[in-house]
Amino acid sequence: MQYRHLGRSGLRVSTLSLGSWVTYHNQVDASQAVEMLAAAHDAGVNFFDNAEAYALGKSEEIMGAALKKLGWPRLNYIVSTKFFWGLDRSAPAERAVNRRDTLNRKYLMQAIDGSLKRFGLEHIDLVYCHRPDPSTPIEETVRAMNDMIVAGKALYWGTSEWPAEAIHAAWHAADRHGWHKPLMEQPQYHLFHRKRVEEEYALLYRDMGLGLTTWSPLASGLLSGKYRAGIPSGSRGAMENMAFLREGLTNPARNAAVELLAPIAAELGGSLAQLAIAWAARNQNVSTVITGASSVSQVQGNLGAMALVDKLTPEVLARIDAATLALAD
Numbered sequence: 518m519q520y521r522h523l524g525r526s527g528l529r530v531s532t533l534s535l536g537s538w539v540t541y542h543n544q545v546d547a548s549q550a551v552e553m554l555a556a557a558h559d560a561g562v563n564f565f566d567n568a569e570a571y572a573l574g575k576s577e578e579i580m581g582a583a584l585k586k587l588g589w590p591r592l593n594y595i596v597s598t599k600f601f602w603g604l605d606r607s608a609p610a611e612r613a614v615n616r617r618d619t620l621n622r623k624y625l626m627q628a629i630d631g632s633l634k635r636f637g638l639e640h641i642d643l644v645y646c647h648r649p650d651p652s653t654p655i656e657e658t659v660r661a662m663n664d665m666i667v668a669g670k671a672l673y674w675g676t677s678e679w680p681a682e683a684i685h686a687a688w689h690a691a692d693r694h695g696w697h698k699p700l701m702e703q704p705q706y707h708l709f710h711r712k713r714v715e716e717e718y719a720l721l722y723r724d725m726g727l728g729l730t731t732w733s734p735l736a737s738g739l740l741s742g743k744y745r746a747g748i749p750s751g752s753r754g755a756m757e758n759m760a761f762l763r764e765g766l767t768n769p770a771r772n773a774a775v776e777l778l779a780p781i782a783a784e785l786g787g788s789l790a791q792l793a794i795a796w797a798a799r800n801q802n803v804s805t806v807i808t809g810a811s812s813v814s815q816v817q818g819n820l821g822a823m824a825l826v827d828k829l830t831p832e833v834l835a836r837i838d839a840a841t842l843a844l845a846d
């Protein structure tokens with residue numbers, strides 16, 4: 518494993534990390550979570566990603582219980598959570614004090630306390646605003662994120678899927694008021710989804726020292742090659758609540774492009790999944806690539822991607838681009 522600074526901070530994250538979206542509670546119980554976290558930790562992973570919304574809080578509970586069981590020193594691992602959608606879906610949206618999707622102060626200050634309780638931790642290392650909320654003044658959100666840090670409940674804060682101009686506005690609001698600035702953004706980044714990371718955010722790395730913790734390096738599994746012959750049973754694409762992903766996972770042009778990547782992966786001595794993960798990790802603006810897995814063997818296989826990163830020469834990258842770039846957004 519290699520380690521990179523999270524943006525312009527002193528915190529070093531493993532270049533590959535592990536997330537819990539979809540999997541925890543739906544596919545992975547607490548004892549499997551212990552095994553998967555242990556396998557990742559054995560391979561050098563020090564960052565585990567989570568969110569309040571994942572399995573409506575159950576994912577945080579499972580990770581918290583697993584971390585307790587593993588008993589690692591708190592200094593040795595980094596956990597995250599994210600806020601935006603909230604957990605209470607009972608009140609009709611129009612009558613709720615909070616909109617259900619919000620970054621207002623009332624929601625955020627309650628949300629961090631709920632996450633700490635579910636994790637059973639005294640602080641969360643990284644907290645994210647899971648989506649932008651243009652209906653809340655940016656100062657209100659930035660101040661609430663700052664106050665979580667000042668209260669010792671979180672250590673660093675960032676954004677997820679925010680447009681560059683909104684990150685810019687948040688950074689400058691914090692700068693004006695002397696509040697903690699957003700340090701990292703969590704965008705989708707894989708061979709078929711590149712522009713935001715490679716173009717839209719380009720100035721933010723240099724001007725603000727923005728770090729990236731990128732998500733879905735396999736495009737939910739598409740880049741592992743498993744959807745070339747349709748949707749395998751037991752896969753994410755077969756899950757009822759993931760039906761919205763099916764059209765993308767079975768896209769014929771993208772699956773044909775994945776087919777073209779197979780000989781490249783084989784020449785480099787790796788799997789398709791390892792090639793795709795290594796491709797994301799080769800970008801030095803990426804602090805960590807958050808991988809996803811539904812089994813210990815996927816965790817172990819995917820973390821082997823580190824061996825391919827240095828094999829991605831300009832010539833190899835050009836061949837990968839020839840297969841995928843025209844299909845990327």
Ligand SMILES: NC(=O)c1ccc[n+]([C@@H]2O[C@H](COP(=O)([O-])OP(=O)(O)OC[C@H]3O[C@@H](n4cnc5c(N)ncnc54)[C@H](OP(=O)(O)O)[C@@H]3O)[C@@H](O)[C@H]2O)c1
Pocket residue numbers: 535536537538539540566567647677678703704731732733734735736737738739741743751752753754790807808809810811815818819
């Ligand atoms: N900030 C955000 O808005 C956001 C959004 C999405 C994700 N994330 C974070 O990013 C993490 C990673 O995202 P992701 O789970 O979508 O990552 P991904 O790497 O694109 O997809 C992971 C899924 O692909 C399948 N898979 C993984 N390795 C495989 C292999 N070697 N062979 C075959 N299939 C394999 C598994 O699903 P099956 O085995 O079930 O098919 C696994 O759960 C999440 O856990 C979460 O922490 C953040």
